[in-house]
Amino acid sequence: MDQKTDKFPQFLKMLCFVEMWERFSYYGMRALLVLFLTSHLGFTDERAFTIYSLFAATGYAIPILGGFLADKLMGFRNMVLLGGIVMIAGHACMSLVKFEPGLLYLGLSLIAIGTGMFKGNVTNLLSSCYGKDDPERSRGFTLFYVGVNIGAILASISCGYVAHLFGWHYGFGLAGIGMSIGLIFFLKFQNLLGDSGLSPYPELMNKRILGIKIFGIVLIGSFLSSSIIAKMLIHSEFFTNMLIFIGITALGIFIYIISKLSAEQRRKLVALSILVVFFLCFFALEMQLGSLVNLFTERNVINNVLGITIPASISQAINPLSIIIFGFLFGTYMKFKQKYATSMFTLGLLTMAMCFFTLYIGCLNSNIEGKVEYLYLIIAISFMGLGELCIAPLVQEQATTLAPKNLRGVVMGIVMLSLAFSNLAGVAISKFMSVPSVNGKINYLESLEIYKEGFLKVGIFNLMLVIVFLFFFNFIHKVVTNSSCTKN
Template sequence: MRQEYWIMAIAWLFVFAWIPIVIATNRKVHPKVLFFLFMVELWERFSYYGMRAFLVLYLGAQVMNGGFGMDKETRYAVYAAFGALVYLTPLAGGFLADKILGFRRAIIWGAILMAAGQFTLSAGQGNEYALYLGLALLVTGNGFFKPNISSMIGKFYPQGDPRRDQAFTIFYMGINTGAFISPLTCGAVAQIEGWSYGFLLAGIGMSVGLAIFLYTSSRGFLEQHADPPAEGIKTFRGLPVGPAVYIGTLLFVLLAAGLIYKNSIVTYILIALGLAAIAYMLVLSFLYPVAERQRIWVLITLLFFTSVFWGFFELAGSALNVFTDENVDKTVFGSPIPASVFQAVNALFIVLLAPLFTLMWGQLAKKGLEPAAPVKFAFGLLLLGVGFLILNLGRGAAVDGVMPLMFLILCYLFHTLGELALSPVGLSLVTKLAPARVVGFMMGFWFLSSAIGFQAGGWIAGKSATSGTATREETMNQALDVFNNVGLFALGSGALLLLLSPILKKWMHGVR
């Protein structure tokens, strides 16, 4: 058996042992529904990160090998537009769940669309129409699924409950367990057996997640939290709005496919939506008392810094993925490993380190020393910057444009530490700072930062691209110059946020 499959088998054994430990050590503290939603999110992330691990490699593969032969700038632009829309659509999905569908219907509909997207990509390997249709189905389904399953977690914990942050950290471990195993499975199979098989496995994963959610709902574990809003919109001019949502969704799929194809338009849409969302949130904030108003201002301020973080962090799936393929020695135990497999490194570190972060924050909280959320965000940016600068140190150890694997692993380690400081705290923070009536929309607003970052990341990744005639050493130096500048900007952003943190902490009015 190939070495890649041995690694895959060992990883699955690790996951099968790890999940029962997570559940057993937390089942007496948290409601049962958390662990079912943990499994739903695990399989949804298996699906998403499985295809993400090899998407840019698939786009760049030669036509004779089942790909599209796109140059680097083109595939980075497609990847960026796809990723931006993945995180932009939760704005609409959160609003529709809050006002019309409720969490249950939104999550089920989103899961169906995402499974259909993966199966479309699998069946249509090498077909341009299938490519953009499949990506559009994933984009649209994610909009219904992602903000609402995250928001629903917060519904099971009252305001001020100290278990809330722990619950989101556990939930985040589910995300990254799926993200860890999927590149080792979908990515390896795609690069060894064929791209369509990678997409097929991702589709099966999403179907498993949907089945678990349907079971969870049928057993009543979701209680009343997933029901359509009692005061929601039922009709418009005498017509039921529910069916209109589903019909409108299918029309939006066609629009999304066009936007991914004509991806430069996404930049202008994001600028307009970003400004409109900020303006809307500012106006909305003045409808609430001072404390809630200023908490909304905190979310708006942190939007900029999370955009910076995710714009740089998501280079992992584009420029850093291609850099790994071309300029990193991927030999492990004497055998070369496909580049997509290394997309699992970040998630593996999270699975291993997340419990330590949970313990650390818990111990600091008991002593009254836990830093406020803005400070944690600043630490995240600083650690991210260090990761890119460490990668740049590998330039001196490179031979013929190929650097040792150690520098890539260290880069991912520091990125992981930064992610653990920022991301799970961010999800929890939205549910604590947002007014209860608009928490779904606020979660979508939060994901807008990732959309902006993703699209900006495509532009940054494009700066690392070289001509087809460049030598391997030239491609390495060009990429490392970009990564070095990214690291310095991240350090500067983290320092600025540290300076602003006392004001933001005051505006949070006791929320940590």
């Protein structure tokens, strides 16, 4: 396609818009979920953190199945469509929880399945639209990552205020409307993708089993499996063990796959695997935005700024807003970013330490009521946003660049699976900062001390992480730098 030579090709604009609305639906729900569980349903911090983390972990574990189905049967485009449909059904259930509480777990499981089918495949779809050596490829990935954060900003503000003013179910419903807009737009303008992302087996896709095409069978299977996952969310300990088993199994399969590749391909995937381990550690802390940091904001941050009361859920907009601001800077200096990509990854790890040290300093300077100035929260989350922009686009880009062409879906699934384990690790982090309540009430001075001690420990952990990464720096830098000049 001629449009591939443009800095902002039509397929990039279209996929950015679709992913923007998918992120709108996800972040709208994420901004509300833990607050809804603790304040409306009366769950303890620990229970709310567990549900939130397992829900998010499921959404990031399923992409390995979604990637396999895309590579071996359906193609990236069909998987994006299927994921969108399932997510809309999940948001519909969440909007009805007020009237039927039993729909909570079903809604979460549907959203998790839909997210898993959608997320990795839309990234691979973008990758397939670019040529491997396209000079605008790296710029496209960064701008794609920036563009989708517009959806996160809109969701955090609009869903947060709608839930605050009219009720939780309206906030969840608005998130579902966002996904519907994205899906309709994808169906209308998918011709901009040309032949990219189509099923590798079109004849098989048109076959019918019991009168139903393959797409319909996979869709029905997704809905049926949601009831199983819903039961597992209720029995969280069993579900956690099962996810760990899946992760170990996937790791074993991945090691076997690597062993069958050429020496050069193995070298590339080993470098990618190291990046993914640190990527996992970073996002174990980033995932705390929707749970731990959200409750800290609700309880111990002054929510009146310039005379305006800001609901805690609105703070979720700070992260994507900072990503957009820093992202445009990175887009302007893209040549610098490409040359020093590994250094920027190191910077990303360091900024997470700065984030939690800033929150710690904020706690040290709290008022007599145990409340922290909102400015500390803005600075801390902005550090996190800068770190995310340094780390996530690089890993996503290298997952599609370093992997052999016939394994890109599976490799992207592995990257998403690492985010599942980020959430499981996040359970442990958030649990040691859980705040006990007495008759449903929180002592803000007590919660401040718990958060303060926890923020300091997390900051120190991140500094240690940076030191460990420096041991692998030269090896990863060589592989990443050479990847744009070699082909699988």
